[in-house]
Amino acid sequence: MEHLTSVQDLSNEEVMELIRQGETFKNSPVAVHPQSITMANLFYENSTRTHMSFEQAERRLGYQVLPFEVSQSSVNKGESLYDTVITLEAIGANALVIRHSQNEYYLDLLKELNKHHHKIHLINGGDGSGQHPSQCLLDMMTIYEEFKHFDGLKVAIIGDIKNSRVARSNAQLLNQLGSEVFFSGPEAWYDPQMDQYGSYQDIDQLIDQMDVVMLLRVQHERHSDDPLEESFDPKRYHEKYGINLDRYQKLQDHAILMHPGPINRDVELASELVESEKSRFVQQMENGVYMRMAILKSVIEGEK
Ligand code: CP
Numbered sequence: 001m002e003h004l005t006s007v008q009d010l011s012n013e014e015v016m017e018l019i020r021q022g023e024t025f026k027n028s029p030v031a032v033h034p035q036s037i038t039m040a041n042l043f044y045e046n047s048t049r050t051h052m053s054f055e056q057a058e059r060r061l062g063y064q065v066l067p068f069e070v071s072q073s074s075v076n077k078g079e080s081l082y083d084t085v086i087t088l089e090a091i092g093a094n095a096l097v098i099r100h101s102q103n104e105y106y107l108d109l110l111k112e113l114n115k116h117h118h119k120i121h122l123i124n125g126g127d128g129s130g131q132h133p134s135q136c137l138l139d140m141m142t143i144y145e146e147f148k149h150f151d152g153l154k155v156a157i158i159g160d161i162k163n164s165r166v167a168r169s170n171a172q173l174l175n176q177l178g179s180e181v182f183f184s185g186p187e188a189w190y191d192p193q194m195d196q197y198g199s200y201q202d203i204d205q206l207i208d209q210m211d212v213v214m215l216l217r218v219q220h221e222r223h224s225d226d227p228l229e230e231s232f233d234p235k236r237y238h239e240k241y242g243i244n245l246d247r248y249q250k251l252q253d254h255a256i257l258m259h260p261g262p263i264n265r266d267v268e269l270a271s272e273l274v275e276s277e278k279s280r281f282v283q284q285m286e287n288g289v290y291m292r293m294a295i296l297k298s299v300i301e302g303e304k
Pocket of ligand 1 (some may be wrong): 046047048049050051126135260261262
């Protein structure tokens, strides 16, 4: 792997190798490497988990991390993404993690970088409503820790599907790994293109049959053209599509709840359930560091 931009580029073997490497990092936390690798994290969209856990992963691997704040950079003077990337490479960065609001920003960027024979590695930290490969892989690691397989698992992805890069990446990879994927949430926020990965159903028809229930954040920042945004009522959303105590009690004994974060408490998930027995919300964030170490090692050091 020279870059990691989309989960669609990963074979099942590569996913399993990354999960195993993530678990190895988790079970043997000492990982010291020569400080010859330099990284920078370019977050053109806000982030807590992805940004901080990539930075933590980089430091645990012994990499140098160049501090980069979009708001204090020459991006504000109109510098293009390509020019920022080649600037950081010229300064000594070997790899960049980039989060950007534009879907598939990496396609043109990689084309230009290849044309001019640049060697810098790219890792997609999330592109618009496109892909979120590192979140997807940490979710796969969390599911694998629980069930030790993917084949035949019933997974519901519930919420603002149309706007969610997590939904897209997870539905694609779960489908590829042999899980059965279901979708639910407001029909107006469903994307019929997801039909190729699973089927849309009412939340109350699927809740008691799932092994994994994945909740998605309502992404208000992507609703500027959405007629539903003005009339959005968090309480009503919670009643119709959220996990409340009543729905939680209908989950199978072995079922787990997941959420990529940040959570809108009492909207997607009742606040009292965020750290409940079936919730893996904290474990997902913890696994994020180990999976991102595995991704960095694979992309930068060529280790699978
Ligand atoms: N899950 C996720 O991508 O969270 P952040 O936006 O905080 O990075």
